[in-house]
Amino acid sequence: MSTPLSLETIRSAPKVLLHDHLDGGLRPQTVIELADASGYQGLPTTDAGVLGGWFRDNANSGSLVRYLEGFAHTCGVMQDEAALVRVAAEAVEDLAADGVVYAEVRYAPELFVEKGLSLEQIVEAVQEGFRVGSARVAATGRKIRIGTLLCAMRQNEGWLRIAELAVRYRDLGVVGFDIAGPEAGFPPTRGLDTFEYLRQQNAHFTIHAGEAFGLPSIWEAIQHCGAERLGHGVRIVDDIKVSGDGTVQLGRLAAYVRDRRIPLEMCPTSNLQTGAATTIADHPIGLLAKLRFRVTVNTDNRLMSDCTLSSEFAALVETFGYGWADLQWFTINAMKSSFIGFDERLAIINELVKPGYAALTA
Structure with a gap:
C-alpha cells in the first residue's frame, strides 16, 4: 500500500531544492538574538512568534517596499562572521529536517559588507557555516549536500567581481553564480x-x-547571456496559448525552453506574493508541469513566505492532485538540473531519491 500523502509524509521524502535565499530563511528567534548581539535596533518586535508573522504579513502585503523591508532586517543582523556562520549552519539543519537531501543556497556577498567584512571573509564564513551545519546533520544519521550560489545584485555594478569570486571558491563548495x-x-x-x-x-x-x-x-537571459537555468521563469507562460478546446500552442521561445530542457526554478508561494498568480490553482506551474517543461519546485525565501519545500509540495498535491510519482519527477528534475558533477548527481538520484520514493510507494 502506498503511503498516504500528507505534510508529514512529504517531509519524510527525499527532496532537492535549487532556489533558496540564505537571507530569506532565518529563524525568527535567531534574528532577535543576532540583533541583540550586534546592537541592531530596527526590529519591529522581539517576540519570535510575532516577528515571524510580521515577516509573512509584509511579504503578503502586495507592497514591494514592505516586502524588501524584511530583508533589511535579516541582512542587518548578518554583518559579522559569527552571524553568517550561525545563519548558514541553521539553514542546513532546517533544510535537512524538512527532508532535503541536496540544496543550492544563494546569497549576495555585497549585502554583508556594512561593518567592514571583505567579500572573501563573507564567503568563507558562510562556507564554514554550511560545513558546521552539515556535520551536525551527519551526526544525526541524515545526509544533506549543500552547494552555494553567489549572487550579484543586478541594480549595482561589480557583477564580474562576484563571478570571479564564484570561480575562485568553486572547489570549496561554491557551485555557481546568479544575478x-x-x-x-x-x-x-x-x-x-x-x-x-x-x-x-x-x-x-x-x-x-x-x-x-x-x-x-527570459529571452535575453538565455539567448544573450547563456543561462543554464531560469530563476522563477513563470512568465514563459505568456508564450503559450491555450484554446477553448484545450489545444495548446507553444511560441518559439517557450518551445525552445522546453526542447532544450532549460530548468525553471519555480517558487509557488513566493510567486503569489509578487503577483505572478493570485492562487496556486492559477499558477503557471500546473500547465508547465502538464506540458513537461523541466519544472522544479522551490522555496525562494522560507521566512518571508512562511514555507518549506514540503509545504510547497503539499500545496501542489492539494491543488493539482499530484501523487508520489509527480513529486519524484519534480525532485529528479531538480537533481538533474543542479550544478554539481554528473557522477554526484547520479549518486544522489540512485542512492537517496529513488529508494526514498520507492519506500513510500511500496
Whole structure:
C-alpha cells in the first residue's frame, strides 16, 4: 500500500531544492538574538512568534517596499562572521529536517559588507557555516549536500567581481553564480562580460528572469547571456496559448525552453506574493508541469513566505492532485538540473531519491 500523502509524509521524502535565499530563511528567534548581539535596533518586535508573522504579513502585503523591508532586517543582523556562520549552519539543519537531501543556497556577498567584512571573509564564513551545519546533520544519521550560489545584485555594478569570486571558491563548495534584484530596468545584458567570463571558465550560472518582468527578460537571459537555468521563469507562460478546446500552442521561445530542457526554478508561494498568480490553482506551474517543461519546485525565501519545500509540495498535491510519482519527477528534475558533477548527481538520484520514493510507494 502506498503511503498516504500528507505534510508529514512529504517531509519524510527525499527532496532537492535549487532556489533558496540564505537571507530569506532565518529563524525568527535567531534574528532577535543576532540583533541583540550586534546592537541592531530596527526590529519591529522581539517576540519570535510575532516577528515571524510580521515577516509573512509584509511579504503578503502586495507592497514591494514592505516586502524588501524584511530583508533589511535579516541582512542587518548578518554583518559579522559569527552571524553568517550561525545563519548558514541553521539553514542546513532546517533544510535537512524538512527532508532535503541536496540544496543550492544563494546569497549576495555585497549585502554583508556594512561593518567592514571583505567579500572573501563573507564567503568563507558562510562556507564554514554550511560545513558546521552539515556535520551536525551527519551526526544525526541524515545526509544533506549543500552547494552555494553567489549572487550579484543586478541594480549595482561589480557583477564580474562576484563571478570571479564564484570561480575562485568553486572547489570549496561554491557551485555557481546568479544575478538577483529588480528585473525591470536592469536587464541581464548589462553584464555580458560577466557571463562571457563564466563561460570561458566553464562555470555554471542561473539568472533570475521571468518573475517580475516578461518574455524579453527570459529571452535575453538565455539567448544573450547563456543561462543554464531560469530563476522563477513563470512568465514563459505568456508564450503559450491555450484554446477553448484545450489545444495548446507553444511560441518559439517557450518551445525552445522546453526542447532544450532549460530548468525553471519555480517558487509557488513566493510567486503569489509578487503577483505572478493570485492562487496556486492559477499558477503557471500546473500547465508547465502538464506540458513537461523541466519544472522544479522551490522555496525562494522560507521566512518571508512562511514555507518549506514540503509545504510547497503539499500545496501542489492539494491543488493539482499530484501523487508520489509527480513529486519524484519534480525532485529528479531538480537533481538533474543542479550544478554539481554528473557522477554526484547520479549518486544522489540512485542512492537517496529513488529508494526514498520507492519506500513510500511500496
